Amino acid sequence: MSVAEYEGYAGIDIGGQSIKVGTIRNGELVTRDIETPPDYAVARELMLSAVTELVGGKPKGLGIGTPGPIDWRTGFLQWTPNIPWKNVSYPELGEALGCSVYVDNDANVAGLAEAVLGAGKDYRIVAGFTLGTGIGYFVVMDGLIYHGKLDVEGGHQVLNPEGPLCGCGARGCLEAYASATAIEARTGKEPEDIDDPEFWAEIAGYLAWGITNVTTLVCPEVFVLAGGMIKRGETLFAPLREKLAQMLKIVPPPPVKPAELGHRAGVYGAIVLAKRGHRVE
Numbered sequence: 001m002s003v004a005e006y007e008g009y010a011g012i013d014i015g016g017q018s019i020k021v022g023t024i025r026n027g028e029l030v031t032r033d034i035e036t037p038p039d040y041a042v043a044r045e046l047m048l049s050a051v052t053e054l055v056g057g058k059p060k061g062l063g064i065g066t067p068g069p070i071d072w073r074t075g076f077l078q079w080t081p082n083i084p085w086k087n088v089s090y091p092e093l094g095e096a097l098g099c100s101v102y103v104d105n106d107a108n109v110a111g112l113a114e115a116v117l118g119a120g121k122d123y124r125i126v127a128g129f130t131l132g133t134g135i136g137y138f139v140v141m142d143g144l145i146y147h148g149k150l151d152v153e154g155g156h157q158v159l160n161p162e163g164p165l166c167g168c169g170a171r172g173c174l175e176a177y178a179s180a181t182a183i184e185a186r187t188g189k190e191p192e193d194i195d196d197p198e199f200w201a202e203i204a205g206y207l208a209w210g211i212t213n214v215t216t217l218v219c220p221e222v223f224v225l226a227g228g229m230i231k232r233g234e235t236l237f238a239p240l241r242e243k244l245a246q247m248l249k250i251v252p253p254p255p256v257k258p259a260e261l262g263h264r265a266g267v268y269g270a271i272v273l274a275k276r277g278h279r280v281e
């Protein structure tokens with residue numbers, strides 16, 4: 001993976017437990033981890049000094065991936081479920097550093113990294129799901145995140161309007177069938193404790209259904225799956241590819257690939273966002 005073009009750009013990946021700050025120096029990713037302070041004023045100082053120290057001065061640009069709900073146009077975070085910060089203006093960090101700044105939600109930013117540097121790097125139109133407590137969804141076209149008017153939410157496509165209640169308030173969303181939360185609610189077990197191949201074939205069926213719908217609407221060149229569940233490997237991917245080929249006939253199914261960047265996808269994506277910026281939508 002060549003990241004030379006991102007030399008001197010800075011990225012910040014904000015999470016509920018930790019904040020990862022990174023840059024590309026001498027062709028390599030260098031990062032610093034900060035335990036997420038409950039007070040934003042403290043976090044702000046730590047992030048600014050980490051960026052300045054890692055870059056060795058002013059960055060060429062700053063990208064930020066944050067838990068949402070976030071308005072990517074303004075970079076303003078009113079609140080977020082897992083961090084007690086309120087009314088945060090991320091663009092102000094760019095003003096303090098004297099550089100441009102781009103902000104997006106963490107799922108989109110990790111997806112951008114996979115699309116540009118990871119599993120989707122050989123393709124122009126990349127879509128994917130992140131399988132976690134919810135199901136994140138992203139679409140990246142020509143190295144830029146696609147949002148639509150607000151943001152795409154492929155994890156909340158409805159598979160059955162009379163299905164189980166989803167956290168979003170609707171019934172039968174993909175997320176209400178195949179997220180870790182849904183799996184725990186249905187089986188009483190965490191996904192990592194379930195070994196039964198028949199169970200994973202059932203989950204693969206829901207995901208294949210979701211990928212079929214995405215493909216009819218977006219027709220991606222490749223589909224990327226990220227998140228802890230992909231550690232199942234072929235127990236999940238083999239039935240998924242088989243069911244996708246059974247379900248989708250109008251166009252050839254896209255190749256389905258596991259994400260490659262793991263927990264570093266967020267900081268890589270923030271650095272890519274810092275250089276490439278947003279589509280005009």
Ligand SMILES: [Zn+2]
Pocket residue numbers: 155156166167168169170173175176
């Ligand atoms: Zn939903």
